[in-house]
Amino acid sequence: MTVSEKDVEQLAFFSRLDLTAEDKAAYTKSLNTILDYLAMLKELDTGAVEPAAHVLPVKNVFREDSLRQGLERELALANAPEVEEGAFVVPRIV
Amino acid sequence: MRLHTLPVHRLGELMERKEFSSEELVRNYLEHISRVEDEIKALVTVTEEAALAQARAVDEKRARGEEISPLAGIPMAITDNICTEGVKTTCASRMLYNFVPPYDADAAARLKRAGAVLMGKCSMDEFSIGPAEEKSGFFSARNPFAPEAAPGGPSGGAAAVAAGEAAFTLGSDTAGSLRRPAAFCGVIGFKPTYGRVSRYGLISYASSLDQIGPFTRDMTDLALVLNIICGRDAKDSTSAAVAVPDFNKSLINDVKGLKIGLPKEYLAGAEPGVAARVREAAGKLEELGAVCEEVSMPHTAYALPAHYIISSAEASSNLARYDGVRYGLRVDAGDVLGMFSKTRSRGFGEEVKTLIMLGTYVLGAANYNDYYVKALQARTLVRQDFDRAFEKFDCLITPASPAIAHRKGKETADPLAARLSKTCSVPVNLAGVPALSLPFGMVEGLPVGLQFITRHFGEEILLRVGYTLQQNTDQTRLKPGLAC
Amino acid sequence: MSRYEAVIGLEVHVELKTETKLFCGCSTEFGQAPNTQVCPVCLGLPGSTGVLNKKVVELAARAGLALNCKIGAYTWFDRKNYYYPDLPKGFQISQVFRPIAYQGYLDIEVDGRDKRINITRAHIEEDPGKLVHSSGSIMTSSSSFVDYNRSGMPLIEIVSEPELRSGAEAKAYLEKLKAILEYTGVSDVKMEQGSLRCDANVSVRPAGTAALGTKTEIKNMNSFRAVQRAIEYEVDRQIDVLEDGDRVVQETRAWDENKGITMSMRSKENPDYRCFIEQEVSPIELSDEWIEDLRVTIPELPDARRKRLVAEHGLPAYDAGVITSSLSLAEFFDATLEKFPDAKKISNWIMGELLRLLNARGMELGESKITPAGLASLLKLIEKGSISNKIGKEVFEAMFQEGKEPAQIVKEKGLSQISDEGQLTQIIAEVIDKNPKSVADFQSGKEQAIGFLVGQVMKATRGQANPGVVNAMLREKLAE
Numbered sequence A: 001m002t003v004s005e006k007d008v009e010q011l012a013f014f015s016r017l018d019l020t021a022e023d024k025a026a027y028t029k030s031l032n033t034i035l036d037y038l039a040m041l042k043e044l045d046t047g048a049v050e051p052a053a054h055v056l057p058v059k060n061v062f063r064e065d066s067l068r069q070g071l072e073r074e075l076a077l078a079n080a081p082e083v084e085e086g087a088f089v090v091p092r093i094v
Numbered sequence B: 001m002r003l004h005t006l007p008v009h010r011l012g013e014l015m016e017r018k019e020f021s022s023e024e025l026v027r028n029y030l031e032h033i034s035r036v037e038d039e040i041k042a043l044v045t046v047t048e049e050a051a052l053a054q055a056r057a058v059d060e061k062r063a064r065g066e067e068i069s070p071l072a073g074i075p076m077a078i079t080d081n082i083c084t085e086g087v088k089t090t091c092a093s094r095m096l097y098n099f100v101p102p103y104d105a106d107a108a109a110r111l112k113r114a115g116a117v118l119m120g121k122c123s124m125d126e127f128s129i130g131p132a133e134e135k136s137g138f139f140s141a142r143n144p145f146a147p148e149a150a151p152g153g154p155s156g157g158a159a160a161v162a163a164g165e166a167a168f169t170l171g172s173d174t175a176g177s178l179r180r181p182a183a184f185c186g187v188i189g190f191k192p193t194y195g196r197v198s199r200y201g202l203i204s205y206a207s208s209l210d211q212i213g214p215f216t217r218d219m220t221d222l223a224l225v226l227n228i229i230c231g232r233d234a235k236d237s238t239s240a241a242v243a244v245p246d247f248n249k250s251l252i253n254d255v256k257g258l259k260i261g262l263p264k265e266y267l268a269g270a271e272p273g274v275a276a277r278v279r280e281a282a283g284k285l286e287e288l289g290a291v292c293e294e295v296s297m298p299h300t301a302y303a304l305p306a307h308y309i310i311s312s313a314e315a316s317s318n319l320a321r322y323d324g325v326r327y328g329l330r331v332d333a334g335d336v337l338g339m340f341s342k343t344r345s346r347g348f349g350e351e352v353k354t355l356i357m358l359g360t361y362v363l364g365a366a367n368y369n370d371y372y373v374k375a376l377q378a379r380t381l382v383r384q385d386f387d388r389a390f391e392k393f394d395c396l397i398t399p400a401s402p403a404i405a406h407r408k409g410k411e412t413a414d415p416l417a418a419r420l421s422k423t424c425s426v427p428v429n430l431a432g433v434p435a436l437s438l439p440f441g442m443v444e445g446l447p448v449g450l451q452f453i454t455r456h457f458g459e460e461i462l463l464r465v466g467y468t469l470q471q472n473t474d475q476t477r478l479k480p481g482l483a484c
Numbered sequence C: 001m002s003r004y005e006a007v008i009g010l011e012v013h014v015e016l017k018t019e020t021k022l023f024c025g026c027s028t029e030f031g032q033a034p035n036t037q038v039c040p041v042c043l044g045l046p047g048s049t050g051v052l053n054k055k056v057v058e059l060a061a062r063a064g065l066a067l068n069c070k071i072g073a074y075t076w077f078d079r080k081n082y083y084y085p086d087l088p089k090g091f092q093i094s095q096v097f098r099p100i101a102y103q104g105y106l107d108i109e110v111d112g113r114d115k116r117i118n119i120t121r122a123h124i125e126e127d128p129g130k131l132v133h134s135s136g137s138i139m140t141s142s143s144s145f146v147d148y149n150r151s152g153m154p155l156i157e158i159v160s161e162p163e164l165r166s167g168a169e170a171k172a173y174l175e176k177l178k179a180i181l182e183y184t185g186v187s188d189v190k191m192e193q194g195s196l197r198c199d200a201n202v203s204v205r206p207a208g209t210a211a212l213g214t215k216t217e218i219k220n221m222n223s224f225r226a227v228q229r230a231i232e233y234e235v236d237r238q239i240d241v242l243e244d245g246d247r248v249v250q251e252t253r254a255w256d257e258n259k260g261i262t263m264s265m266r267s268k269e270n271p272d273y274r275c276f277i278e279q280e281v282s283p284i285e286l287s288d289e290w291i292e293d294l295r296v297t298i299p300e301l302p303d304a305r306r307k308r309l310v311a312e313h314g315l316p317a318y319d320a321g322v323i324t325s326s327l328s329l330a331e332f333f334d335a336t337l338e339k340f341p342d343a344k345k346i347s348n349w350i351m352g353e354l355l356r357l358l359n360a361r362g363m364e365l366g367e368s369k370i371t372p373a374g375l376a377s378l379l380k381l382i383e384k385g386s387i388s389n390k391i392g393k394e395v396f397e398a399m400f401q402e403g404k405e406p407a408q409i410v411k412e413k414g415l416s417q418i419s420d421e422g423q424l425t426q427i428i429a430e431v432i433d434k435n436p437k438s439v440a441d442f443q444s445g446k447e448q449a450i451g452f453l454v455g456q457v458m459k460a461t462r463g464q465a466n467p468g469v470v471n472a473m474l475r476e477k478l479a480e
């Protein structure tokens, strides 16, 4: 076993997911199944191999510093669950 | 006339000859959709009113004698992870159940400008990751060849084309979602080179692997659609500044002298019936003048774990924006932390959550080198396998999937089992190379798909090989037995 | 000598001076209505992808060069993953692994001693949005409002080595950094508009030891003065903790400007940002040629300019330091000097009247109406004796506010200096009549009594009389 229920609790917190006790056990099991499988990569000798940083060797893709019409505020807020006075509303932070 | 089985180029010709108008064509499709959709479940949204309006606009344009594109007035559908302005785009997730994008994906905008008529949005796996949950109002499509066959991944786009609900569709491919469903449903699926089609408006699953591409009925249609959707987009940094050829010119019925490699690692893992079909196709190509040879791609087995790690890492980050603040589902709670966690727990399905936590794990400071960096190194090795192969071969032929579509219930809910069926498709995403999935006969009454792979931006070769096979065998055009 | 030594490193976020944001074409203008400068990219809408603003790369590289940094030939962007309601994508695009600039330094002077502070790195990153809390404070608000106008604004984060040893050094570092960034045109560096923000990492250790103590990170400081005070408070606090035999807790603390203390922000999370390479924006390759092209755009920097003012114009080092602390002041000085070639007189007026008025009104030089040509004309009027120095200050204030020509102000307000003996004779006679005691004092040899009498004449003329002329006329009259 690679991850414990305690680890999964931490992963869930970092991922902003709430898990019930039942969930925790189930995810621990499935994550361990996957991690066991992924362990096969360990046998691959990658000593001096350069990690693939980007898919294609594309670089310096820029735009000029010129204004582009954005969204009307109404449209920007249209999908929001809660809006007040032109802003997105969230519950208490601390 | 059974219009919903004709390819795009035939429909275009008939409209040009005034056999019927685009509006009549769209009405015909809408009627057909209402007949088969209950069984096929390929479309999560049908945009009837807008489709008719668009069709009428094309008819007027045609009546005025204006120049129009070969796709003008043609019914299409777009998978529900590609943004369409003003039309709900949900990724088959409860998280985005009500999301209406204020903008079009670049590929969608190009098709609209070409006059293609949007009939609706195709069903898919949730965020392309795991089965959509019926209880959240979403579902996976059925295979028109056998409704009892389990859905072959996010297959709405493939099923819609096979079942005649759209003349062509647009989907995306991160681990094979254009190629495997195409194979299962007996249609053509095409994953272009990474960067060939703009990713602007494609809702990210794994940014370095995702690519938009079409499902079509034949190779001629494929060229027509690629001509519209390919090309540099200034809104997407990963969009390639590489000239786009006229793909119609790649429809050459000739493979003489082409060197085609058969990677033995791909064939070794395939079901015997599928492997036999691939060898048969290779034989046919040799008959037509190509040279086929076995080739070894030694790192193929590592592609799947590397892909698993990279896609989970990128997905864990890409799916972090779903927090209930700006769009989509919100589950209320007393504070922000509670709101975030409750929203995400309710909004995402089980497989999505598993993948997010896996990604969080492999990127964690303690595991980063052992997993994430290691996977990037494996990715380099997989790519080098391709580079070496393409020094010698013009393209490779493999199965699109090691197996035919599973019968319902056989493919378990185990995410690992589902992944293992992607061994033939994921190396292509890791390397960013283009690949064609082409139907080639059946096994046990279900379609088999070939996969042709070539070097970056070498799409023309794939069109040529596919077209030649299509012109010289009757194996590439399969008709579902269902009432389609 | 304290038994403890403070170890301070600063992280300064500077907003770059561009028209548009880092990855989208939305405006960077300050102070607009909430969520009116947003688009799919800076709102983090599903499916949106951004493209890097070329100007940002050039400004960041220019800042790096001005800070004596090496410039990375090949750099890229990374994602820093964390959740916060002002962070629209759930990650910040930053340069974690390969900053565009690294290994630089700047020189400061504190209490007459020069010190070099090394700069670890300067990297490009995007700003999150802005939160407004319903009750004004995050601690007591039941809800907050998110404005994404600021989301995606281009920043560079400049990280110093922990080589600062006091709040005063930190303040001197920030002043120098601000001047350099202003000189190079990289940023507006307006702390009150948030275009320059500073966090401080503070720890203490027994003097003479090498190991680092546990550090705290101080946030929420809104002026250079606040940075200095917060650091001084925090250093004292940590020393007290250690003296009591306790341990410093590694944490983030907020500076409370009103109470003058730092307070724990009690974050539950021990952050693991799970950084990895951003795939959706392009890496940057800066050729030697491009870097050289940028290097030549860097103007004379504050230190060089200060030395030049001392060497070429004989200004005292202190004056030169004040004038070159801001590019606008230094340019104002140079432009005035072209029209009125007395450097010291100009510097007196800049450091005296000009800075006094700017500070009193909390204004920037550009917001006042005073011009170099105007100041030069004013100084010429004084030199000619048309007005006194004192009246000059009154005229200056009017110029500062209204921007008119000094001669016109003098004329409109009737402030011309009275040097005409005919006009003064009558007034002097009256003053002598009204002040027999002072007259007697002077005549009996009390020299200082003349000063009082001159003052009376000045008062009677509302300061317009030429004091030299008055003095001479009085002496003449009293000697009769």
Ligand SMILES: [Mg+2]
Pocket (backbone or CB within 6 Å): C125, C157
């Ligand atoms: Mg930062």
Ligand SMILES: [Zn+2]
Pocket (backbone or CB within 6 Å): A070, C021, C024, C025, C026, C037, C038, C039, C040, C041, C042, C043, C152
């Ligand atoms: Zn924007």
